[in-house]
Amino acid sequence: MSGTGPFRALLVSRLREFYREPEALFWVYGFPVLLAIGLGIAFRERPPEQVRIDVLGAPVGDDAALRTLQADPRFQARACAGGECAQRLRLGRTDLVVVPGAQGFEFRFDPTRPESVLARARTEDALQRAAGRADPVKVEEQPVTQPGSRYIDFLIPGLLGMNLMGGGLWGIGFVLVDMRVRKLLKRLVATPMRRSDFLLAMMGSRILFMLPEVALLLAAGALLFHVRVQGSLLAVLAVSLLGAVSFAGLGLFVACRAQKIETVSGLMNVVMLPMWLLSGIFFSSERFPAALQPAIQALPLTLLNEALRAVILEGASLSSQAIRLGGLALWGAVSFVLALRWFRWS
């Protein structure tokens, strides 16, 4: 007779509003997958790269060096004239210029370019061996390239963390301020609605939106790039759940007083931008100076990303991540409590 309970009615309303918003669907579900595909392709594995060598004067003069290098598949060697060589070296079209001389060779290269340094070492090695150098120690090469250590493996957990952060902040913070601007929050508290029902429904909606988010990204990684989850899926889900709830708390906190969309957008950028940069989404946070590390490691997104990487890439157990997960939960709990204390309904 009396229809559904308030918590369920609020949750269902929130879900309806969300799936009827195609832009929101794209940013939450489509964009991270596209980003993973784009970056996965850009940083895909390539066959071992050749080094590019120009040999000055050949084939007019002595072309023994040129022939040696051309015979080796690791080199892409060509002959060129003096002016042209200098030009190509300056423009980075060749890594190294070999100048054959009476006594030996002169190498011209830019020592600050890693590929030139590599070219120098390889070229010298090849030319010395061709000239009859005998190596006193035998070295064998065993190439190792396997899933788990590639860029895409690093990237997928980072994108997952980034998405959980964005979803919590935008999905809670932005929506709340929008409702405040529309005076819808005020209208709701003018009814007998319990405020806790409302906030729990917001949290519940975040958890429901999070499930397809995680599934899509992991599935895209697995199907397109063979990214394997080493740990248990349940552990990944548990870490994601904690991340979603903690960032929802942070979103609630950011939105607790703002009365304009512009204000809350600015605040959210202030919160998110440092974490995009520092928390190891696209590259490891260890690249930053050691003095900054304690602060960086305490950021909620760093905690989440590190825990996700440990579980997904290393197969770590939840208990081994207890400190990180505890830190993340603390962020969520503190911001949730502060948000409730300062929350403005009208």
Add this chain to the structure above:
Amino acid sequence: MPAGSAGVAIRCSGLHKRFVSRSSTVDAVNGLDLEVRSGECFGLLGPNGAGKTTTIEILEGLLAPTSGEVEVLGSRWESHPDQLRQRIGISLQETRFAEKLSVRETLELFRSFYRRGLSPEEAMAQVSLQEKSGAWVGKLSGGQRQRLAVACALIGDPELLFLDEPTTGLDPQSRRSLWDILRELRARGRTILVTTHYMDEAERLCDRVAIVDAGKVIALGSPAELVARLGGEHVVEFALDATAKGIGEAEYRALPGVSGVRIHPDGVALTVTEPHITVPALLERLQRERLALARLATRHVSLEDVFVELTGRNLRDEAASAA
């Protein structure tokens, strides 16, 4: 009326609300007393900024007064907030409901908060929105959205209804259809407190009206009583050619049947009892002075005239400048 009588829906006395910000202190409500009887439609009338919305939000329990007593349906907000919320319905000044929910879904959501109430169908029927049941709120016209706001106020089948400027910004037809809805509600015995800055609205809808200015009630009574205070039932309005100077206020007052004179930049307004006696006398007088008329009109006295008489200000101008 004896204290504690069952016939009172809202009672407030000595209501004060002070807003303090860094740059200014504003007394939005400044010693306001009010008594709304059960079953009546009561209008709070005044220009924008008079304190109507602040007053109604205090009565709705959404704002705390700086000082003063409020009693709604015999209870106080501090002691019985949940119980009161179940018994009243509210339409705020301009609420933008979720655009991507349908009319029915919006009503279902609001219905879920009340222990008892109307079905979404019944609420839609009361505001004639049945045919928009499945339409998204974002697709509704202004009038339809306002009717939805009233339906949301009705969904808990309240004893007391608060409506803050329900017709502001609506076209004349939508206003009229909303008036019909409110009249019907009153006919069913609901108590309604409505704020408006439209005089005609208050005259047509309300059993009693409080005219509010600068946070105080400056006049109280039925629209007919308030109009009767002006001494005449009609207004003769005229303007002279731009070059003409006209005659003095005392001379206008001396014309037969004139009970009030108001000279303003656009012309002159006379409050009169019998226009058919005053108008010929006025025309004769102007002709004798060789003054040419630019326009002349007679009409019934309205609450607008009451407001101008009480405050010396023109309500319509203030509404326009505030908008």
